[in-house]
Amino acid sequence: MLEIHQFPCLSDNYGFLVHDPVSKETTCIDTPDADAYLREAAGNGWQITQIWNTHWHPDHAGGNAAIKAATGCTIIGPQEVERIGPLDRVIADAETVTLGDHVARVFDVGGHTNGHIAYHLAEDGVAFVGDSVFALGCGRMFEGTPDQFWASLERIKALPPETMLYCAHEYTQSNAEFALHADPDNAELQSYVAEIDERRARSEPTVPTKLERELATNPFLRADNDDLRGRWGGSAPHETFAALRAAKDNF
Template identity: 70%
Template sequence: MLTVHQFPCLSDNYGYLLHDTDSHETIAIDTPDAAEYLRQADLKGWRITQIWNTHWHPDHAGGNEAIKAATGCSITGPAEIEGKFPIDRIVSHGDTALIGGEAAQVVDVSGHTNGHIAYHLPQAGLAFVGDAVFALGCGRMFEGQPKQFWDSLSRIKAWPPETLLYCAHEYTASNARFALHADPDNAALQAYSDEIAAKRAKGEWTVPTTLKRELATNPFLRADDPALMAKWGGSAPYETFAALRAAKDNF
């Protein structure tokens, strides 16, 4: 049985430890803050046996060396990690990563960076998506191109709607403000935004989210919606996505 331990770290990151109660394996999903990951594992009585990186940014792979030194764990991630932070096994789209008897599917979700991957565990109904998609948002397009990023989001859109999306940052309140600007007539989005505001007022987390909810409310996943295409322009969804992403960058 898999369990996810979530905790805040740095200024707005979430850390995740994925633990298998049968094999006693524990995976650090990304490594923004090595000391906090090690502390949280100790509090749970777990030993980190693997690291799964989603992309190369320091707030996702910067703790690799320290955690490996403390635990002897193995490190899996995309090729873009190599030469920047320690890595033992390079994976790409279509590969799998194992925890106990369960396989995570490695999925290309590039766009935020050119090698960004996600780990989708279909049996458990969850995915670790890094900075590819957020609650009501998506990552800034630092390295990729609009069609590339839209194709990545389309792969996420194809997962079962009940999939829990564990994204890496608490950006939801600011994402909601832009989403309402982008899609003001979306009643489901307005209700979601109100819920987010109430949660944040109480200091509660808004992550994880469900794919079903994001499909109904996240403008970046809805760039193929005819109403949004008409409002934001573009003859293809990736062009609408590009317009939305540019607008968010300057919002």
């Protein structure tokens, strides 16, 4: 079984180290803070052997060079990461990467950035989704289009509902405020928000989150829901998504 070590870094990022105790391989999921990753790996007695990037933004790939210099690891990611530094292997939708005998399927989740990818380890029941989707939210649409981003969210929605989504930021309380504004009659959302507030009051993370719960409460994943479409307009789900994303940007 994989071991996943999660830790806060920068102002609101989460770092993830994924370790296979059989092969002794360890991968970084993104690299927002090289010093934090090296320190946390050393604290666990792990040697970093790989980096799996989700997209090119500096708070996700900015630590690549320093970690490689310290460990000699292999850097893997979408081609767009080469905007800020070299990759040892470029990967794209439908390819796979491995950590020991554990296989992660790469899938396209473009929209936040055009080349954004996610990693789904089906046998381990986890997906590392970067900034494509958050607990009760999704990433800003910096480079993509609404129909592209909605298609990406549909790929996430199609994962097994028990999948645990490891997203990259602790944005959940602010996302919850907008979710209640967007979908005020959702009783399950109201219960979820109360739980989130309790967890944050105890300084506990709200990440990872189970896809099944997000499907019932995350307004961006529910842009195909009739009630939300009636409230926010749009003749197609990607148009409702666009209305929700624009409203969140100005909320």
